[in-house]
Amino acid sequence: MPLSSRVMCIFLLIMLSIGHSSADDVNDLWLLISSYEDIGITVQDLAFFLVTHGYDATPEKSYVTVRLPSGKTVYLTPNGGAPRLADLWMEPPKSTGLVQVIPIAEIQKDRSYNMTTNQEFIKSVSKLTMFPVTPLGMCYDGSQKLANLYTEFGYKIMYMYDPSGFENQGHLWILVEDPDNKDRWLAVDSYYGVVTDKSYYKAPYSFPDIKYLDSLNPKWRYA
Numbered sequence: 001m002p003l004s005s006r007v008m009c010i011f012l013l014i015m016l017s018i019g020h021s022s023a024d025d026v027n028d029l030w031l032l033i034s035s036y037e038d039i040g041i042t043v044q045d046l047a048f049f050l051v052t053h054g055y056d057a058t059p060e061k062s063y064v065t066v067r068l069p070s071g072k073t074v075y076l077t078p079n080g081g082a083p084r085l086a087d088l089w090m091e092p093p094k095s096t097g098l099v100q101v102i103p104i105a106e107i108q109k110d111r112s113y114n115m116t117t118n119q120e121f122i123k124s125v126s127k128l129t130m131f132p133v134t135p136l137g138m139c140y141d142g143s144q145k146l147a148n149l150y151t152e153f154g155y156k157i158m159y160m161y162d163p164s165g166f167e168n169q170g171h172l173w174i175l176v177e178d179p180d181n182k183d184r185w186l187a188v189d190s191y192y193g194v195v196t197d198k199s200y201y202k203a204p205y206s207f208p209d210i211k212y213l214d215s216l217n218p219k220w221r222y223a
Contacts, residue, residue: 154179159209
């Protein structure tokens with residue numbers, strides 16, 4: 001084999017060896033972060049975890065810089081509830097700052113609603129279902145059933161939520177808007193039915209979709 005060909009073969013073998021080593025390093029790191037879950041892990045936690053497993057890891061503002069034994073540098077960001085501990089980046093991820101995921105206007109705080117006096121509307125709402133919809137203490141399920149029912153009939157609804165209601169277990173009910181009188185509402189409790197008590201027309205939180213309830217109820221983690 002000519003000398004130039006032998007030199008080229010040696011060069012290729014060296015490059016393949018280096019590439020394979022780097023790939024192995026990345027695979028090993030990926031296996032490690034895929035072997036654990038922690039929805040609350042922070043950048044500092046992630047860096048500490050990697051250091052305890054022998055990696056050269058440095059926490060930055062929003063990501064962890066990892067220098068692999070092969071000399072390659074990669075970047076990890078905690079991924080919350082997604083699979084694995086983190087996402088893997090070839091370049092430092094760009095931080096976009098705070099991202100608003102819930103429109104501010106969707107969740108009302110301490111708002112009072114006007115009660116309707118339209119008797120025909122009140123009768124119509126009362127006749128659409130039998131009460132109680134669910135047993136006492138099942139207001140979460142009952143309110144969703146009522147919301148689905150009235151929405152199917154074309155009514156606009158709002159959920160009303162008091163986290164300190166019913167002996168701190170929280171209480172959920174709905175308001176149904178009077179279509180003939182804009183911004184006039186009728187409170188409906190899944191157990192008691194139509195309610196004209198003024199206390200039912202103001203709540204610490206009100207929102208148009210049950211999905212927002214998760215944004216209000218803390219999810220505690222225990223050791």
